[in-house]
Amino acid sequence: xxxxxxxxxxxxxxxxxxxxxxxxxxxxxxxxxxxxxxxxxxxxxxxxxxxxxxxxxxxxxxxxxxxxxxxxxxxxxxxxxxxxxxxxxxxxxxxxxxxxxxxxxxxxxxxxxxxxxxxxxxxxxxxxxxxxxxx
Amino acid sequence: xxxxxxxxxxxxxxxxxxxxxxxxxxxxxxxxxxxxxxxxxxxxxxxxxxxxxxxxxxxxxxxxxxxxxxxxxxxxxxxxxxxxxxxxxxxxxxxxxxxxxxxxxxxxxxxxxxxxxxxxxxxxxxxxxxxxxxxxxxxxxxxxxxxxxxxxxxxxxxxxxxxxxxxxxxxxxxxxxxxxxxxxxxxxxxxxxxxxxxxxxxxxxxxxxxxxxxxxxxxx
Numbered sequence: 001x002x003x004x005x006x007x008x009x010x011x012x013x014x015x016x017x018x019x020x021x022x023x024x025x026x027x028x029x030x031x032x033x034x035x036x037x038x039x040x041x042x043x044x045x046x047x048x049x050x051x052x053x054x055x056x057x058x059x060x061x062x063x064x065x066x067x068x069x070x071x072x073x074x075x076x077x078x079x080x081x082x083x084x085x086x087x088x089x090x091x092x093x094x095x096x097x098x099x100x101x102x103x104x105x106x107x108x109x110x111x112x113x114x115x116x117x118x119x120x121x122x123x124x125x126x127x128x129x130x131x132x133x134x135x
Numbered sequence: 136x137x138x139x140x141x142x143x144x145x146x147x148x149x150x151x152x153x154x155x156x157x158x159x160x161x162x163x164x165x166x167x168x169x170x171x172x173x174x175x176x177x178x179x180x181x182x183x184x185x186x187x188x189x190x191x192x193x194x195x196x197x198x199x200x201x202x203x204x205x206x207x208x209x210x211x212x213x214x215x216x217x218x219x220x221x222x223x224x225x226x227x228x229x230x231x232x233x234x235x236x237x238x239x240x241x242x243x244x245x246x247x248x249x250x251x252x253x254x255x256x257x258x259x260x261x262x263x264x265x266x267x268x269x270x271x272x273x274x275x276x277x278x279x280x281x282x283x284x285x286x287x288x289x290x291x292x293x294x295x296x297x298x299x300x301x302x303x304x305x306x307x308x309x310x311x312x313x314x315x316x317x318x319x320x321x322x323x324x325x326x327x328x329x330x331x332x333x334x335x336x337x338x339x340x341x342x343x344x345x346x347x348x349x350x351x352x353x354x355x
Contacts, residue, residue, distance in 0.1 A: 016169050018176030020237070020332045029242055036234040043227055047342075051220055054350040065351055072346035076339050083230055083335040095180055102184035106191040113195035 017091040019084055039082025046075040172325055179329040183336045186299075190340055193292040194347060201352070203284035210285075210352025213278060215269070219349040222265045223341065226300075229258035230338040237331045243319055252311050255334070259304045266297050289348065296344055299337050306330050 050071045053064055080086045086095055125133075168174070201210070236251035270290070273279060280290035310330050313323050 016173050016177075018173045018328065019180040020176055020328050020335070029238060032238045032241070033235065036231055036238075039234075040227065040231045043230075047223055047227065050346060050350055051216065051223075054354055055216065064354060068346050068350050072342050075342045079230070079335060079339045079342065083234055083338070084332065094177060098177075098181055098184055102187055105188045109188065109191045110195045110198065114198055117199045 016094060017085070017087075017089070019086060019092075019095045021085055035082055035085075039078055042078045042082070043075055046071050046078065050075075172321075172328070175325045176328050176332065179332055183332060187336070187340065190292075190295070190343075193288075193295055194343065197288040197292045197348065200284040200288040205283035205285075207283040207286065208278055210289075210348070211354070213273065214349050214353045216349060216353055218265055218269060219345055222262050223345050225258045225262040225265070226338050226341050229255045229262070230335055232258065233331055233334045237327065240319060240324060240327050245314065245319075248314060249311060252307055256304055256307050256311075259300055259307070263297060263300055263304070266293070270294070293344065293348065296337070296340055299340075303330070303334055303337060306333065 050068055053059065053067050053071070059067065080099070086092060086099060088096065124130075169177075232251045232254045236248055236255060239245075239247035239251055270293075273286075278286055280287045307330065310323070310327050313326070317323055
C-alpha cells in the first residue's frame with residue numbers, strides 16, 4: 001500500500017469548476033484570449049456557412065435543412081466549449097450532467113410536440129370538409 | 136483495514152464522492168461544501184438550462200404553427216436575411232467582447248473591463264435596434280402578431296429573445312456601475328460571472344433562432 005493511499009489528507013482534490021470559469025487558470029491572459037479567438041473564428045466559419053448554404057443552389061435542395069440544423073448544433077457546441085467553458089473533465093461532471101438533462105427535456109418538448117401535432121394533422125379531416133359537416 | 140487494490144482515482148475517477156471511498160464512500164470527506172463561486176455559478180447554470188427549456192416550448196410552438204399563415208405572408212416573403220446576418224454578427228462579436236471582459240475581471244484590469252463591456256453594450260444595442268426596426272416594419276405593413284398564428288408565434292419567440300437581450304443590457308450597465316462604485320469585490324465578481332453566462336447563453340439561443348426561424352423560414 002503506497003503512502004498516497006493511506007493518507008487521504010494528502011490526496012489533492014480537484015475542485016469543481018463553475019460553468020464559465022476560464023480553462024487556462026494560471027496560464028496567462030494570452031492563452032485565455034486565444035480560447036475566445038478560436039471560438040469566435042469557428043463560430044464565424046459555421047455561421048457564414050449556414051448563411052451561404054441557405055441561399056445557394058450548389059447543393060441538393062432537400063439536404064439544405066438538414067445541413068442547417070447540423071451546422072447550428074455544431075455552433076452551439078462551439079459556444080458551449082469555447083465561451084461557456086463546459087468540458088468533459090472530472091471537475092465539470094455536474095455541469096455536463098445538468099446540461100444533458102436540459103438537452104433531454106428540450107428534445108422531448110420539441111420532438112414530442114412536432115410528432116403529436118403532425119399525427120393530429122394527419123388524422124384530421126381537411127378544414128373544408130369539417131366546415132361542410134358543421135353546416 | 137483492507138487495502139483497496141487500485142488507487143482511488145480509478146475507484147471514483149470523477150470524484151463524485153469528493154475523494155471519499157476509504158471506508159466512508161460518498162461523504163464529503165475533505166473540503167466540505169464547494170466554494171461559493173462554484174455554488175452560485177452552478178445554480179445560475181441550472182437557471183439558464185430552465186430558461187432554455189422555456190425557449191424550447193416557444194420553438195415547438197413556432198415549429199407547429201409555421202405553416203398556419205391564414206392566407207397571409209410566410210417567412211420567405213417577410214424575412215430579410217441581410218439584416219439577420221448583421222444581427223448575428225453583432226451578437227457573436229458581443230459574446231466575444233463579453234469573454235474579454237471576463238478575462239479583464241480575472242486579471243483585475245478596470246480599463247479593459249470598461250472598454251470590453253461598453254463594446255458589448257453597443258453591439259447588443261445595435262442588435263436590438265435592428266430587431267426593433269424589423270418588428271416595426273412588419274407591424275406597419277399590417278403583418279403584426281395578430282395577422283396569423285405563424286406571426287404570433289414568430290413575434291413571441293423572437294420577441295422573447297429580444298426581451299432577454301434587453302434585460303442583459305440593463306444587467307451589463309448595472310455591473311459596470313457596480314465595478315465603478317465597489318471595485319472587483321468577490322460578490323461583484325460572482326455577479327459578473329453569472330452575467331457572462333447569461334450573455335453567452337443568449338447567443339446560443341440566437342444560433343437556434345436564426346437557423347430555425349430565418350434560414351429555414353426563408354427557404355420555405
